[in-house]
Amino acid sequence: MTKSQNFNVFIKEYNDVIYKVCHSYTNNREDFEDYYQEICYQLWRSLDSFKGKSKLSTWVYRVALNVCFLQLKKKKRTIETSDFGSVDFVENDIDEKEENIQLLYTAIRRLSPTERALIILFLEGKSYKEMSEILGITVSNIGVKVNRTKSKLKKIMKSKID
Amino acid sequence: MDLQELWNESKTPKVISNYKEPFEVVKNHQSIDVLVSFEKRLKYMFMINIILSIVILTIYAYINLYELASILLIIFIITNYIGFNFLKRIKKNRFVLSLKEYLEETATILKSHIKFNLYALMFVLLFVLPCLYVISINSLLKTTNLFSIDVFKEDPGLLVGLGISIIFSAIFSLSVLYRVYYHTLKKVNEELKELNIE
Numbered sequence: 001m002t003k004s005q006n007f008n009v010f011i012k013e014y015n016d017v018i019y020k021v022c023h024s025y026t027n028n029r030e031d032f033e034d035y036y037q038e039i040c041y042q043l044w045r046s047l048d049s050f051k052g053k054s055k056l057s058t059w060v061y062r063v064a065l066n067v068c069f070l071q072l073k074k075k076k077r078t079i080e081t082s083d084f085g086s087v088d089f090v091e092n093d094i095d096e097k098e099e100n101i102q103l104l105y106t107a108i109r110r111l112s113p114t115e116r117a118l119i120i121l122f123l124e125g126k127s128y129k130e131m132s133e134i135l136g137i138t139v140s141n142i143g144v145k146v147n148r149t150k151s152k153l154k155k156i157m158k159s160k161i162d
Numbered sequence: 163m164d165l166q167e168l169w170n171e172s173k174t175p176k177v178i179s180n181y182k183e184p185f186e187v188v189k190n191h192q193s194i195d196v197l198v199s200f201e202k203r204l205k206y207m208f209m210i211n212i213i214l215s216i217v218i219l220t221i222y223a224y225i226n227l228y229e230l231a232s233i234l235l236i237i238f239i240i241t242n243y244i245g246f247n248f249l250k251r252i253k254k255n256r257f258v259l260s261l262k263e264y265l266e267e268t269a270t271i272l273k274s275h276i277k278f279n280l281y282a283l284m285f286v287l288l289f290v291l292p293c294l295y296v297i298s299i300n301s302l303l304k305t306t307n308l309f310s311i312d313v314f315k316e317d318p319g320l321l322v323g324l325g326i327s328i329i330f331s332a333i334f335s336l337s338v339l340y341r342v343y344y345h346t347l348k349k350v351n352e353e354l355k356e357l358n359i360e
Binding site (some may be wrong): 020023097100101104105123124150153154157 | 165166168169171172
């Protein structure tokens with residue numbers, strides 16, 4: 001298989017991951033597309049340099065989250081000041097479950113960039129060790145931070161529902 | 163509401179059903195390669211510009227032509243800034259458009275950029291550079307009128323110096339323009355031709 005063919009398979013396999021990470025860090029279509037593009041581009045550029053020292057999924061998360069951190073830094077714009085009602089790529093007639101999913105993403109966007117990364121990795125079922133590898137935080141610290149972020153997220157969601 | 167359950171449900175992204183998935187990224191590999199090589203060229207140009215700026219700055223500072231040196235430095239910086247902005251414009255389209263659309267769009271942007279660069283270059287070489295040269299020489303000779311061209315009458319050798327400066331700058335700028343922009347345009351056109359044959 002050529003590099004292009006490999007990359008097609010690779011992108012399809014990790015499309016969900018990229019989608020979720022982008023969705024957690026953006027709240028409108030334009031930013032979403034920018035982030036998605038940038039992640040795909042960085043993955044394409046650095047695919048050759050992946051030496052297999054960590055799991056491929058760990059590497060994908062690391063690249064995706066780094067891109068999001070960098071983009072946020074570049075735009076110097078925090079989601080707290082943005083309009084949460086402008087998630088314009090959501091279909092209008094969504095059912096209750098989808099509404100809840102959107103609520104979850106909206107709540108995630110209320111967290112700080114690092115907290116968002118932590119909760120994404122936690123919900124993706126990553127072990128503390130993998131999370132530590134991706135984010136560069138010590139394993140012992142991860143546990144504390146994850147619990148704190150979880151309760152913060154639940155609190156935000158509750159306040160949103162109320 | 164279980165967070166995990168909601169998160170897992172979002173794996174089937176019904177909410178983005180109107181999306182092109184995954185942004186036709188599959189079709190655009192070749193364009194990424196073009197872009198990567200172009201980005202490399204721009205980076206090399208940037209490095210060469212910095213080195214050259216330092217050399218020119220040193221030479222002009224040595225002969226006390228600080229004004230000329232600093233203006234040339236500003237021109238170099240502006241050129242690089244325009245180049246990188248242009249790169250950003252092309253990058254923005256790389257996954258959203260189909261390969262053909264992407265290449266056509268890139269070719270159009272490149273053509274307009276080359277045209278802009280040529281006009282800017284002519285303006286700098288034929289107006290900005292001679293003006294600065296005259297001002298610098300007059301300031302060196304402590305002449306009261308900085309724009310006086312009498313210095314050339316007194317020392318025709320200075321006119322030769324100006325000519326050499328213009329020729330040197332023109333050769334350098336045109337070679338950069340050719341290597342970075344025109345070369346990429348040629349590559350883009352070749353790819354477009356291949357696509358049309360297919």
